[in-house]
Amino acid sequence: MQLLTIGINHHTAPVALRERVAFPLEAIEPALGGLRTLWAGRASLGAPEAAILSTCNRTELYCATDDRAPREAAIEWLAGYHGMDAAELAPHVYALPQSEAARHAFRVASGLDSMVLGETQILGQMKSAVRAASDAGALGTYLNQLFQRTFAVAKEVRATTAVGAQSVSMAAAAVRLAQRIFDTISNQRVLFIGAGEMIELCATHFAAQSPRELVVANRTAERGAKLAERFRGHSIPLSELPARMHEFDIIVSCTASTLPIIGLGAMERAVKARRRRPIFIVDLAVPRDIEPEVAKLPDVFLYTVDDLGAIVREGNASRQAAVAEAEAIIETRVQQFMQWLDARSVVPVIRHMHTQADALRRAELERAHKMLARGDDPAAVLEAMSLSLTNKLIHGPTHALNRASSDDRATLVELLGGVYRHAKPSEH
Template sequence: MQLLTIGINHHTAPVALRERVAFPLEQIKPALALFKEAWSGKRSLNAPEAAILSTCNRTELYCVTDAQSSRDAAVGWLSQYHGIREEELAPHVYTLPQSEAVRHAFRVASGLDSMVLGETQILGQMKTAVRTATEAGALGTYLNQLFQRTFAVAKEVRGTTEIGAQSVSMAAAAVRLAQRIFDKIANQRVLFIGAGEMIELCAAHFAAQQPRELIVANRTAERGRYVAERFGGRSIPLSDLPARMHEFDIIVSCTASTLPIIGLGAVERAVKARRHRPIFMVDLAVPRDIEPEVGQLEDVFLYTVDDLGTIVREGNASRQAAVAQAETIIESRVENFMQWLDSRSIVPVIRHMHTQADTLRRAELERARKMLARGDDPSAVLEALSQSLTNKLIHGPTHALNTSRGDQRDSLIELMGGFYRHGQPAKASDAAQPAAAGAEAAPGSADSSGSSDR
């Protein structure tokens, strides 16, 4: 089985591309169903395990397949699903197989791969992605184990290191940028569009500056009212936004809309009504809530998540010691997971061995019952049963020894502990003759009886 992660993130792709590859939460279940169907249908393979993690900073597909050409097939599906030319998408896509995929999942959940080093929001987003994949029936043994260990590693990293200490969040960065435009946020009116976790974080930071007015506009009135009242503000219907946008000096937007909700024309009218007093706007959504062209207006200061990332990175250097400690923990846990993964690869072989052995056992038992039924001596029946079982069970290893040569034979002898003398492995030349003799002379063996149990 091939464990694989493919994706794009803030390191490899600009927000303009990330928003085109993003999956709204309500689309993930049907997307996973389409991915599994496309994969198994075109290649006559087992449907893969899969999960999709889509945030403002990344879109990643975690999957387990039995195909060697997994990378090209996954990238092709992603580009087809979003209607993006593969040659346009591929240069920005990273492909992480096996241990690299495991290491990446551990780092992402621990906040080491985030724009905000050590941030905790990504862990909740990953848990949501796993829950959604589970509900879609897309997870199996391998990804279940991967994500459970991922969450355990994230908990260990956050509990034993200072990776999250003094982190500069996106919300704090937004306040810092606003302070570059306005001397005092206390004199400004602030509008928040949306009422999700990111908006709550931003509202908390701006509320600490005691703005002149704090307003929340949200599609769901009850949720908007809850967030506004929590920070001493008021809520308004989202439908009021076009008519009231000119009232606000600072606008922070982060919704789950798949299309922009603030267009160029609306902002132009707001700027004109404000007599060209500046507007500070922060778009934290992916896909973006505010049309990019708005940033070209002379009296508008528009910033995206990528713009805020520059400020965030300035505070990351002081946490490098914690990063090194976290990376050490992760490397150890990656090794543990890969050992588990290797052990899983022999499970089908062991299962087959048990099935074959049980088939032999049943056949010989039935044969012994028939001998007893016709009146044969029970001692002779037991002797024949044990001898026949022994011959058939050692037939495979004996045949392998007889047909192997050189290093392969030496390896087999080392693995088969029955060819040891005084605790030391016998030489291949010494073991070959007894093995061959045993294969040829054993009465009732598969070779002598002509039956086949391979």
């Protein structure tokens, strides 16, 4: 079984491409079913294992398979699933086998591969991805072990290093950008579209600036109202957005919608109604909630999740010592995982040896029973059975020694010598 991670992220692909290969959480389980069905026809040793991690910064497939060309197969499947040409996707894809896959998983969960260094949200997203894979029946021995170790490493990194200390979050970066547009946020009306974890974080940061008004628009009215109440704001239904967008100076959107929430036409009308007053928009969703063409409108300042990256990275340099500590922890844990993986590679051989030895034992036992049934001397039967079983068990090694070349024979002699030196008769 080969371990492999393939994917694209904010390092290798722009948001325009990442949003095209994103998976809503509810789509992961059926998608995994299709992927495993495809690979099952190509595999020879058993059903492949797979998990999909999809966030605003990355879409990744974690796989354990004996497919001889897993990278090509995975890229073709990912592109085909999203109706893309594999040639368009391939230049942006990274493929990480074995220890590289483990190292990557450990770094991702620890927040070292995030746009926000040390951020904690990715760990929860990875756990959700693992639960989805488990519900789909797509996890097995290899990926289960990988992810359990991944979560343990993330916990160790966060407990023993300062990687996440004083990190600049996306929410904080959004506030900083808004402060560049407006003298003070306390005079502005702020609209949040969505009610998930990211919007909650943004609302916390903006509420700290005491905006003039704070409003939440969400598909589920009850959840939107509950979030707005926490920050002494109020909620509106999504259906009111086109008619009321012009009222807001700051809009922050992050939903799980697969289609834009705000289109160019609606924003053109809002800009006209605002009479050249600037409007600041942060789109943290992937796929994007705001049509990209909106950025071309006068007096509109639209920023995507990628645009916030530069501000976030400003605070990363001061934490490089903590990063080095985290990388050292991860490297040690990668080596331990690879030792486990290497040990697993001999399991099929050992299982085959047991099966073959048991077949020989059963055949000799059956022959002995027949000899006893016809009245042969029990001592003679036991002697004959032991001799025959011994000859059959050493036939393979003897045959290999006789047919081996001189170089191979020397190696076999050393190996078999070690094996039989440790094979002592039982004292019972």
